[in-house]
Ligand code: AMP
C-alpha cells in the first residue's frame with residue numbers, strides 16, 4: 037500500500053473520511069501529537085489500530101469528535117463540573133472520561149465501563165472529523181512504545197506502506213499528549229498529566245485530584261502502566277551537568293556518539309559537548325521533547341538526559357514523559 041502525506045490538497049478531508057467509512061485507518065494532525073484514527077463504531081477498524089501499532093489489548097483508545105458532535109448518546113450522564121470544563125477547555129488538549137453507554141465498539145474501551153472523549157482544536161483534525169461526522173478512535177500514531185509523532189514524517193517513518201494517508205498539519209504546537217481526566221466521580225481526577233494542568237482544571241471545577249494507583253488495583257488508565265515514548269538508542273538520565281559530562285566523556289572515549297538533552301539553562305555547563313536544547317519554559321519543552329528524542333535516536337549511540345530545574349504548570353506532564361522515555365517510572 038502506498039502511504040500518501042496530504043498537505044493542502046483539495047478534497048483531502050473528504051478522501052480521508054471516505055477511507056474511514058470504508059474501514060481503513062488514517063493518520064491526522066492534532067495540536068498534541070498525530071493520531072491514528074478508525075471509525076469508533078467499526079470493530080474491525082478499531083482492531084486494526086491495535087494491530088498496526090502492536091498496542092496491548094488492554095490499553096483503551098480515546099474517541100475524537102468535532103466541536104458540534106453530540107456526545108450525549110455515547111455517555112451515561114455526567115457530573116455538573118463536566119459542562120464547565122468543556123466550556124473552558126474544549127476544543128483543546130483535554131480528554132474527558134465518562135461513564136459509557138457502550139454504543140461504540142467494545143474494543144475502544146478494552147472492557148472498561150468508561151469512554152474517553154476529546155475534541156481537538158487543530159483545524160486539520162476538526163475539518164477531518166466534520167467530514168467524517170463520526171467518533172474517531174485514535175491513539176498516538178506511533179508504533180507501541182516508540183516516541184509519539186509530532187510531524188507527518190514521524191508518522192510516515194513508523195507506518196509507511198501500512199496506512200493509506202496522513203493528513204499533514206505541520207508540527208504539533210502542543211507536543212505532548214492530552215491531559216486525561218476522569219469525570220466519573222465527585223471531583224475530577226487526572227489520570228494522565230498534559231497541557232491542561234491540575235491548577236487550570238481546579239480553577240474551573242473547584243477541585244482536582246491526581247490518580248495514584250493503589251496496590252493490586254487494576255489501573256484506571258491502563259496506558260500509564262506501560263513502557264512508553266522510548267527512543268531507539270541507549271539512554272541515561274541524571275540530575276546534574278557534571279554527572280552528564282562524565283557519562284558523555286566515557287561514551288566518547290569508547291568510540292560512541294553521545295548527546296545530552298537538557299533545558300537551555302544547563303547548556304553553558306556542558307563545555308561544548310553535543311547537546312539538544314529543550315528550551316527554557318514548560319511549553320517549549322513539551323513542544324520540543326518528542327522531536328528531539330526522534331532526532332537523537334538516529335544520530336546518537338547514547339542519549340543523556342538532564343532533569344530540568346523548571347517546575348510548575350505543564351512540567352508535571354513533561355517530567356512524566358521524560359522519565360518514561362529514559363526508562364524509569366513505568367507505573368503511576
Ligand atoms: P494515546 O492515545 O496513545 O495517548 O493513549 C490513550 C491514553 O488514554 C492511554 O493512556 C489510555 O490508558 C487512556 N484512556 C483511554 N480510554 C480511557 C478510559 N476509558 N479510561 C481511562 N483511560 C483511558
Ligand code: MG
Pocket residue numbers: 175176184
Ligand atoms: Mg500513545
